[in-house]
Amino acid sequence: MAKIEETKIDAKIPAGPLAEKWNYYKSHQKLVNPANKRRLDVIVVGTGLAGASAAASLAELGFNVLNFCIQDSPRRAHSIAAQGGINAAKNYQNDGDSVYRLFYDTIKGGDYRAREANVHRLAEVSGNIIDQCVAQGVPFAREYGGLLDNRSFGGAQVSRTFYAKGQTGQQLLLGAYSALSRQIGQGKVKLYARYEMLDVVIIDGRARGIIARNLVTGKVERFFAHAVVIGTGGYGNTFFLSTNAMGSNGSAAVQIYKKGAYFSNPAYAQIHPTCIPVHGEYQSKLTLMSESLRNDGRIWVPKKKEDAEAIRAGKLKPTDLKEEDRDYYLERRYPAFGNLVPRDVASRAAKERCDAGFGVGNTGLAVYLDFSSAIERLGEDTIRARYGNLFQMYEKIVDDNPYKTPMMIYPAIHYTMGGIWVDYELQTSIKGLFCIGEANFSDHGANRLGASALMQGLADGYFVLPYTIQNYLSDQIQVPRMSTDLPEFDEAEKAVKDKIERIMKVQGDHSVDSIHRELGLVMWDFVGMGRNKAGLEIALEKIKQIREEFWTKVYVPGTTDGVNVELEKALRVADFIEIGELMARDALMREESCGGHFREEYQTPDGEALRNDEEFSFASCWKYNGEGQEPTLLKEALDYEFIQRQQRNYKA
């Protein structure tokens, strides 16, 4: 069992009533005056919604920003692939929304495992995000009268989701990218594209820079800054197959974890219910079908097992099945929310039906998402206008026309709620090191609601970090720019180069991908949708073997000079192995079910997640103790001052 340390974790939450905490903080925090801002450098790693919005906003304020991304352009960050929308408590629809309700839905959606003060702040600034994006020229969907349109998303009974076709993430990211580009053009941000951070540099207990590899020349370089911000996204690709982009990785998080930043709630991974099912061995990734489809699509499987068997054998078509022979299981189990239950609930319900033998598709690991009644009600044109690009994407991949026959979907790893622990100021347990967006653990608890990732990324980058980082930087104004020849930089660079050399030297016979795939299967089988003690113990054992295999059998061709994609992948897989182990460890420790973390031993008689608030109302914080050592578990107690915890209920 893990070592447990009873250190008090201080999240630095301001005192006072919930709704006034953020205002109070802003009114009393320390600021940096304009002349001093020019003398302070900030490194932002990542150019997704959080990274780009933070880099742009900090530069607008007057700080010198160095911004890094692994892709060829900041516009490629995986935020771009978010489809459905972004939540904001605008109440434009007059349907009863409010800041409090968005706060409440988010806390409840997260199964009471998020910090109240952070989530309330998120709801407070949500409206500003929409205003900001409109001002940037983001073409949100509009009504005929010219006002902004909304749709509804899972876990909410109001329509508070703003959207731009099925490409909301793209449009919001391009908005942030344009703001960032403006600052690059003006020389306030220096962009380093095709650079990968490989370590953080700590001097006298404070983050003072990074070591990064130029992915084109292969050169390992040093960068100084007064503060470092990590916005590198989540670690869903630990599972190999996920909806993340091929390059998405958790390496920056692992690097700072190894330097002393706590890794929080690693077990909380979100499995998205509506993805295109796995279909072949060669498959490189899974494709998401936006949750917005559940506004009009109805999810079902055959009511009779023999029908399901006939469908799997190709003897029966879904359109042949009569209405009374279909089981709309979400509508049946959760009449109040129906097809719009939160993601964790919808995913588990799909797994339950498939495990019970009612699944469809040739593997039996799929359920139907059916638009026939919506098309009947609204016409094909309306459905095309709402979801055209998603239907087209589905047809290209599956070669089936979803206007004529129901889509097949199955859950897949999509988002990680866990991540680097941060306090109220988004500062990690290392001074001067901040973490934003999906990379941190802060706002979604054990499960994230749809359309809330975009909200959190932009809230952190536009409206939270630009304030809180000043509270730190205000006492750094006397600190001159440091030379990157300092011994701390030498040491960090040497460690990075040694690691690269160690990988290159293995010269085994396993490709990086083959090891990654192996890890992914272990994760999916034992640390996926349903977890149990025995399985998690097997996972820990197997991951240990995979680590051994990696360091003795991996083969990376080529040299360290110039482009070497296999080397890039190998460095990331080495870190995924560390994360995978941490996820399994955290899942084993958490003897309860909550949100995306479902321990089969802990469920209600009707199969819902059974929390244990007595013992597990805390955020786990894992502290690194060195290679081969067990990490120490610290706990941040989650005190619910303002909300009464309940068992989540989406039935009535």
Added chain:
Amino acid sequence: MEKTINVTLKVWRQAGPKAKGAFELYKLDNVSTDSSFLEMLDVLNEKLIKERKEPIVFDHDCREGICGMCSLYINGHPHGKDGETTTCQLHMRRFSDGETIVVEPWRSAAFPVIKDLMVDRSAYDKIIQAGGYVSVNTGGVPDGNAIPISKIKADEAMDAASCIGCGACAAACKNGSAMLFLAAKVSQLALLPQGRVEASARAKAMVAKMDELGFGNCTNTGACEAECPKAISISHIARLNREFLCAKFQD
């Protein structure tokens, strides 16, 4: 149902920006027709790695047609000959058994080759940096509903904004012009009241930057529109020209 085909790939290999490149032939058997083009390349790379050869370098990331990172000239067409498709969305069922497939990088003066099929597209970023934005800072903006925008204009702006910045338009153009890319951004922002304020200055600054970066002039042949994976219309180029001319008259 899953089928398999055998293909021959004729792939451009180039060790570095200054190195001399050449085509190399690879035979690949039993390719699932359900796999995507890039998954087929993954399988080929796994094979090369097994043979202890260097895998083929190509850009890719989201693999769902939205990040714009994948490129490739496939049988003479950017992103292959399927309409409205990025390379990552192109599937092997579009090819026939025994076919020889020619795979090249973007060939355009402004997009130099880095290695094999990977090119440098930072010129597109530089065009955006020259003016592809609305000059507003974070905070202090009016309420999102303060300025009503007609649905028609908003939808048209959205169509222009669908550009993924992949570079297919410039790669398809025999003059290597970036007009469609540039026009999509100018048009999106000129259609919206928020972007209207700087519309002329924006057009002028972005066109000047495009010229400076070595992109050619518009040919008016429409190859860009035909090859654009997001079906961006060349009517946006007309709007760009209008903004550009207005700016010139004001000078």
